[in-house]
Amino acid sequence: MAVLQMQRINLCALKKNRKAILERLQELGAMEIDIRLEDDSGYKTMDVSNSRATFEKKAQTADRALEILQRYAPEKTGMLASLAGKPLIDKSLFDDAAQNQESYIDTAERIVALDKQVAEETARAQKFRDQMEALVPWLGLTVPVSYSGTRRTSVLIGTIAGAMNLESIYELIGKFAPDVEAVDVEIISADKDFTYLAVICLAEEVQAVEDALRAGGFAKPAQTVDKIPAQYRKELQSEMEASLEKAKQLREEIAGLAGERQNLRLVSDYYRIRAEKYEVLGRLPQTANTFAMSGYVPAKDAERVARQLSEDFDAAVELEQIGEEEEAPVLLKNNHFAESGEGVLASFGLPGKGEVDPTMIMTVFYVFLFGLMLSDAAYGLIVAVACGVLLVKFPRMSLNMKKSIRLFFWCGLSTLFWGVMFGGYFGDAVNVISRTFFGKEVSIPPLWFAPLDEPMRMLVWSLFFGLIHLYMGLFVKAYMCIRDGRVWDAICDVGFWLLLLTGLVFILMPTEIFASISQMTFVFPEPVNMLAKGMAIVGAVGILLMSGRDKKNKWGLRIALGAYDLYGITSWLSDILSYSRLLALGLATGVIASVFNQMGSMFGSGIIGAILFAVVFVIGHAFNIAINLLGAYVHTCRLQYVEFFGKFYEGGGREFNPFRSNTKYVDVKEETRV
Numbered sequence: 001m002a003v004l005q006m007q008r009i010n011l012c013a014l015k016k017n018r019k020a021i022l023e024r025l026q027e028l029g030a031m032e033i034d035i036r037l038e039d040d041s042g043y044k045t046m047d048v049s050n051s052r053a054t055f056e057k058k059a060q061t062a063d064r065a066l067e068i069l070q071r072y073a074p075e076k077t078g079m080l081a082s083l084a085g086k087p088l089i090d091k092s093l094f095d096d097a098a099q100n101q102e103s104y105i106d107t108a109e110r111i112v113a114l115d116k117q118v119a120e121e122t123a124r125a126q127k128f129r130d131q132m133e134a135l136v137p138w139l140g141l142t143v144p145v146s147y148s149g150t151r152r153t154s155v156l157i158g159t160i161a162g163a164m165n166l167e168s169i170y171e172l173i174g175k176f177a178p179d180v181e182a183v184d185v186e187i188i189s190a191d192k193d194f195t196y197l198a199v200i201c202l203a204e205e206v207q208a209v210e211d212a213l214r215a216g217g218f219a220k221p222a223q224t225v226d227k228i229p230a231q232y233r234k235e236l237q238s239e240m241e242a243s244l245e246k247a248k249q250l251r252e253e254i255a256g257l258a259g260e261r262q263n264l265r266l267v268s269d270y271y272r273i274r275a276e277k278y279e280v281l282g283r284l285p286q287t288a289n290t291f292a293m294s295g296y297v298p299a300k301d302a303e304r305v306a307r308q309l310s311e312d313f314d315a316a317v318e319l320e321q322i323g324e325e326e327e328a329p330v331l332l333k334n335n336h337f338a339e340s341g342e343g344v345l346a347s348f349g350l351p352g353k354g355e356v357d358p359t360m361i362m363t364v365f366y367v368f369l370f371g372l373m374l375s376d377a378a379y380g381l382i383v384a385v386a387c388g389v390l391l392v393k394f395p396r397m398s399l400n401m402k403k404s405i406r407l408f409f410w411c412g413l414s415t416l417f418w419g420v421m422f423g424g425y426f427g428d429a430v431n432v433i434s435r436t437f438f439g440k441e442v443s444i445p446p447l448w449f450a451p452l453d454e455p456m457r458m459l460v461w462s463l464f465f466g467l468i469h470l471y472m473g474l475f476v477k478a479y480m481c482i483r484d485g486r487v488w489d490a491i492c493d494v495g496f497w498l499l500l501l502t503g504l505v506f507i508l509m510p511t512e513i514f515a516s517i518s519q520m521t522f523v524f525p526e527p528v529n530m531l532a533k534g535m536a537i538v539g540a541v542g543i544l545l546m547s548g549r550d551k552k553n554k555w556g557l558r559i560a561l562g563a564y565d566l567y568g569i570t571s572w573l574s575d576i577l578s579y580s581r582l583l584a585l586g587l588a589t590g591v592i593a594s595v596f597n598q599m600g601s602m603f604g605s606g607i608i609g610a611i612l613f614a615v616v617f618v619i620g621h622a623f624n625i626a627i628n629l630l631g632a633y634v635h636t637c638r639l640q641y642v643e644f645f646g647k648f649y650e651g652g653g654r655e656f657n658p659f660r661s662n663t664k665y666v667d668v669k670e671e672t673r674v
Contacts (some may be wrong), residue, residue: 002332002333002334002357003330003331003332003333003351003355003356003357003653004298004299004300004331004332004333005298005299005300006296006297006298006299006322006328006329006331006656007296007297007298007299007302007319007320007321007322008294008295008296008319008320008321008322008326009031009294009295009296009297009302009305009306009317009318009319010292010293010294010317010318010319010320011292011293011294011309011315011316011317011318012290012291012292012293012315012316013290013291013293013309013313013314013315013316014289014290014291014313014314014315015286015287015288015289015290015291017313017314017315018281018284018286018291019277019281020313021293021309021313021315022277022280022281022659023277024308024309024312024313025659026273026276026277026659026660026661027660027661028305028308028660029658029659029660029661030297030298030301030305030658031295031296031297031305031658031659032295032296032297032329032656032657032658032659033280033283033293033294033295033659034294034295034296035283035284035285035293035294035295036294043285043286043287043291043292044285044286044287045282045283045284045285045286046281046282046284046286047282048278048281048282049282051278052275052278052279052282055271055272055274055275055278056271056272056275058105058108058267058271059268059269059271059272059275061105061108061109061112062104062105062108062264062265062267062268062271063268063664064108064112065107065108065109065111065112065264066261066264066265066268068111068112068114068115068254069111069254069255069257069258069260069261069264072251072254072255072258073254073255073258075258075261080390080393080394083390083394083397083401084394084396084397085394085396085397085398085401085667086396086663086664086665086666086667087396087666087667088396088666088667088668088669089266089666089667089668089669090668090669091668091669093266094266094269094270094666094668096266097263097266097267097269097270098270100263100267101267101270101271104260104263104264104266104267105267105271107257107260107263107264108264108267110257111254111257111260114250114253114254115254117246117247117250118247118250118251118254121243121244121246121247121250122243122244122247124239124243125240125243125244125247128236128237128239128240128243129240131236132233132236132237132240134223135229135232135233135236136189137188137189137191137194137196138188138189138196138221138229139189139229139230139233140188140189141157141188141198141228141229142228143155143157143198143228144224144225144226144227144228144229145157145221145224145225145229146224146225146226149200149203149206150203151203152202152203153200153201153202153203154200154201154202154203154206154209155198155199155200156198156199156201156206156209156210156213156218156220157197157198157199157220157221158196158197158213158218158219158220158221159194159195159196159197159218159219159221160194160195160197160213160216160217160218160219161193161194161195161216161217162193162194162195162217163190163191163192163195164190164195164216165187166185166187169185169187169195169197169199169213169216170183170185172212172213172215172216173185173209173212173213175212175215176211176212176215177205177208177209177211177212179208180201180205180208180209180212182201182202182205183199183200183201183205183209184199184200184201185197185198185199186198186199186200199213265664265665265666266665266666268664268665269661269663269664269665269666272662272663272664273661273662273663276659276661276662280659295659296322296328296329296656298331298656302319303319306319327353327654328353329653329654329655329656329657330350330351330653330654330655330656331655331656332345332350332351332357332359334357334359334360335360336406337360337363337410338359338360338363339359339403339406340363340403340404340406340407340409340410341359341360341362341363341366341403341407342359342403343400343403343404343407344362344363344366344407344637344640345357345358345359345362346655347637348640348641348645348649348651349650349651349652349653350651350652350653350654350655351649351651351653352650352651352652352653353653354480354484355480355649355650355651355653356476356479356480356483358476358645358648358649361472361476362640362644363407363410365469365472365639365640365644366407366411366636366640367407367410367411367413367414368414368465369465369469369582369636369639370411370414370415370632370633370636371411371413371414371415371416371417371418372414372418372462372465372582372586373581373582373585373586373589373628373631373632373635373636374411374415374418374419374585374586374589374628374629374632375415375418375419375422375424375451375586375589375590376415376419376424376425376426376427376589376590376593377415377416377419377420377424377425378419378424378425378426378429379415379419379426379589379621379624379625379628380411380412380413380414380415380416380417380418380419381412381416382412382625383408383409383411383412383415383625383629384409384412384413384415384416385412386412387405387406387408387409387412388409390405391405391406391409396667411632420446420447421446421447421448422446422448422449422450422451422586422590423443423444423445423446423447423450424446424450424589424590424593425444426593426597426617426621427589427590427591427592427593427594427596427597428443428590428593428594428597429593429597429617430442430443430444431443432594432597432598432600432601433597433613435601436601436604436605436609436613437605437610437613439605451583451586451587451590452587452590452591452594454519455583455587456517456518456519457518457519457520458582458583458586458587459517459518459580459583460517460518460520462579462580462581462582462583463576463577463579463580465579465582466575466576466578466579466582466639466643467501467505467576467579469579469639469643469644470572470575470576470643470644470647471498471501472644473643473644473645473646473647473648473649474494474497474498474647474648475494476647476648476649477490477493477494477647477648478490478494478495480648481493481494492542492543492546492547492549495542496538496539496540496542496543496546497539497543498539499535499536499538499539499542500535500536500539500540500542500543500569501539501572502532502535502539503532503533503534503535503536503537503538503539504532504536505532506524506528506529506531506532506535507529507532507533507536509522509524510522510523510524510529540566543562543565543566544559544562544563544565544566545558545559545562546562547561547562547564547565547566548560548561548562548565575642575643575646578638578639578642578643579639579643581635581639585628585631585632585635588628588631589624589628592620592624592627592628593620593621593624595620596616596617596620596621596623596624597617597620599616599620600612600613600614600615600616600617600620601613
């Protein structure tokens, strides 16, 4: 459990070597670049925004091409493929991608262009389909929709709102154009919204007829075509089929390029790395012949990084200790067990300046308390085996995912242990199955006790474990004070609280209230009782007098602050009671499991009953594992973040973010000298 010490590294080298040095630093991945340029230093920065934008655009083009290929030629992957991580490739393949970058990006651009053509042809086909739909009501018309008549006659083609018959239309014309006699109306089609018609009349009477029809809501078609509708529809059909066929051919051409996936992934990562390099390049202070760079490197690697840069590039490299006012980035170093809890810690915040890394202690308690909450041996075995298989099967999964799965592996083992201690195996499945299907009840007794049978005993132990957890938080705080030479602070801020809390616990234990709750009786010798009272009094007086010790001779204010701090005993009570969730979650797991077991046994002991029992058993316990895994995870995190960290830890540190090759699709095998 340690926060690795950082050193600042300053570098000055020839300008001609800047790209090579950046590439080497990307390969090493050991230095976080933190450039600080003073206005009067004489250095300038170079504008590389255009080059960087070009590389980013090309990387995005390759990404877009890969998305298109996945749409037209899906790559078959397993359900757990996301856990596999990025494949590890030889550097020679990546070098080939660099040499063939133009060819690969041309392929990507061709795929994107083909996809655009597919969209255009599909849209064109849809346009023809819409036009065909618009022609359906006019298919009975034997002249073009735009036809207006002959020299002596006129034809009005259009629609009237609503469904009308011939008699209604003639009545409409007779009402509003009574002098017109030579008129012929033909209904082409009708639906609930419109009546489609063609009206023939004399040329000199067309205006009167049209005015009469418009009184009934007549309107000419918005779009007119100089072709007979049925004939035009066949032409549109042919055009639509041609567009669809063209789109199909384009899709097949895109699918035929599926073999280029690996090349596209390589070139995407290649341009992504170059864009990151140019982003840093644009921030480098430079003169006509030299450039400078500064940043952070772990102290354990500092000498080797400095030696490599100075020997390989004839650079001037200087290492210096981090200043008192400087906030260095945080890099944690833990063993495999503690490392699994780093994700939980990072969710709260990395250690701030001067704080210890609590990962090891936190992970121990996290695993311990998680197992107490789930507390079923079968569930724990399932979780541990599942996580173990994933860790073995997918050794290249991402680091954060690996940490999380490893944490759940340890939590599964803890759950298995507490399940054996409490006698939980799929709840009371052993009892129910033996009683239902074998006629004789068999049980596996707990090695310690069964919380469902003795819930108050479990409550007392939960509070006891919580008290140990909180005490450990105080011990860490005391260690930090002593490490920094603040022994008096350790005594006043930790020692007096330990005396007060321990004294109160020993005063409470022999009481009837505690005996009635815990069903355990404690009788201490009188000297022990006197010692407990003395500890509580000394602790309370110490807190009262010393909490405001920085106020020197202002005793009134000191005592007021001490009284306020002493009132914090109520928050301690609240914190300790928070650990009753260990009882609640543990009982919930067992009770829900028992309910599903009882539900399954209701169908009897026959073959049908066994089948239905198996169905209810699998579904019910799968649900119980899922819901209680989530509950145990959330509530264990809460106990760490609120109760435990609240005693000594603030966080707020910034994660160490080294300049490295951040690829998206592949990892490149590198032989580093760091």
